[in-house]
Amino acid sequence: MNIRAQVSMMFHLDKCIGCHTCSVACKNIWTDRQGTEYMWWNNVETKPGTGYPTKWEDQDKYKGGWKKDEEKEKIELRSTNKVKGIANLFHQPHLPTIDDYYEPWTYKYSDLFDAPAGDDQPTAKPISLITGDDIDIKAGPNWDDDLGGSPIYASNDPNLGAISEKDRETLFEIDRLVFFYLPRICNHCANPSCVASCPSGAIYKRGEDGIVLVNQNVCRGWRFCVTACPYKKVYYNWKSGKSEKCILCYPRLETGQPPACFHSCVGRIRYLGMLLYDADRIEEIASCDESELVEKQRELILDPFDPKVIAQAEKDGIHASVIESAQKSPVYKFVKEWKLALPLHPEFRTLPMLFYVPPLLPVLGRVENGTYESNSDTFFTSLEQARVPVEYLAKMFSAGNQEIIKDTYRKLISVRLSKRLEEVGDLDEVKVEEAIATAGLTKETCDAIFRLTSLPTLEDRFVIPPSHREYAISMLEDTQQHKGEVGVGFSEKPERGL
């Protein structure tokens, strides 16, 4: 066993209102520079939809992530290997281009002031932020928000691939239109394909907290990571000639604050906490059978209360305060204890460390009269009827394993039943208890899930481990002296090379 700690994330999709506050918070802090205008380290997509960049989930096109070589029982990168990593340096066959994202633009506001007097109001023409030329805006990062233009966007969702024509119609029938939001950031994967693909070795995972970063001084712009990340969460800065990605606001985390997108989230859907996992098992688990990926990834995560785990973690250099933080982690509860939160597209085999509680709406919203069903004979009828949404959600969150999705929904529905019994009292108590037991929960867990879902405080949602930078510093010099002397150090302007 080789225990490592990982700052992990959980997004509760039922709570996301699709307001994009998270994206804007991130943009304002990190990506408002030239070369990064098109980047949305945090973006929010409407599902079904094609997302950003367009159809990013389609790995036949983008070649991201790992694939399993069934004969050798081993995983390899879909886009590159040791030989291609050198041979394709000069031109990369599968690199997405800016048109797969969108061409960033602004408006020529000066026209509003400088236009000669006339009969018509002057307009501010859109111009490209790359060339400065007039541009005919064709797409943006969230052009298909709320199913806008769904005949083009939603119906091209790669996850719909396995669903028959007829079933798709069911999904899109307007009065039952099923959609939800999917906020995405870098997953800070345990088996990141971006790291494995980088010829320079510029991308690395931080040992202490598992944050995946691009060392800007080592990156040489070989751009393999952009192709290799199946979530398209490494971006090429066309101005500086370097790749950039979500840094999980590590300067904020190191000072005890949650990342900006987490802190600003209006729906309060975001949770953050430490997970302990066994780094020795990464390869084994990333190579397991597709249908087992979710279960196995849960296995990878260790119980922070187990004395054996604690002893080993201390031996592996994990600070006691970090172990304590892992014990309080809300993510641990949702992912491992309650088995409610699932990884996005586990079949990409990067072992993403961002988990999602899938939304109830697509399943419950299908019930005939438009209201949620809560008092029929068997409480899970709506789930049984929701064949199409379940198939769709399984494509997103469980590599096609529908049982996992149903298990999750039985739990989510049970929590609601339990609360309804308590608050409204119009259900048969025995039957509700039966339902809770079928879902594999107890009344107490239902309460705990309810509390952490609906009533959490800021401290419940974000359990930020101490970073102990002082120990890193003290290895080299006296911490007090360091504090007095450093300031911000020498920093060099990140200018494009000649």
Add this chain to the structure above:
Amino acid sequence: MTSNEFMFSVFPYVTIIIALVVTPIRYFVKRFSYSSLSSQFLENKQLFWGSVPWHYGIILILGGHLLGLIIPQSVLAWNGVPWRLYVLEGTGLSLAFLTIFGLIMLMVRRAVQPRIRAVTSVMDVVILLALFVQVFAGIWTAIFYRWGSSWYAAAAAPYLWSIFSFNPNISLVENLPLMVKIHIIDAFFLVSLLPFSRLVHFLSLPLQYIWRSPQVVVWNQSVGAVTNSQIKG
């Protein structure tokens, strides 16, 4: 000092010293600026027809030049038999055409694509032109002065060695035709451009990728360096 003396016995040292001194300074002081400055993200298709032929061509040709420099006697011996000379010359010339085709594509692309123009610096233009002159002069020499590879091994290699041994022997080169002289001088000019342009990118050829492990983990503090007992105590 005659212009020949300056161009063939002083200028080379100036350029080499510039390259040797400034390249590491740039590496240590402005490491962020080391990048291939790829523009594939903005334009993908024309780049393929430019970058791939250009790089495969130029790298093999530079490799050939290097080989001729290191083992000139073997090259001469190989060329002793006519058909072998033709094979070598033919291969060299085809690679040269590949190179110039790629280079022209790269230049056209920089000129016609508005997005690429937006990321083109003055230095990009300078090196593309200097490289064009270089490859053009090389091909000219190969076609019109048919001593080719044997000449390189017999005259250019000793001249270069005379430079490296601080005893420049310009008699080996001073009477050569203009195009050949241009080829030599432009080569040194390119050496001096190395630290001031994107050409530094070829120094970062990431061969370590072949043997490094797939995952990279970096610790702020080395594992176990600070144990919990130390922290508590």
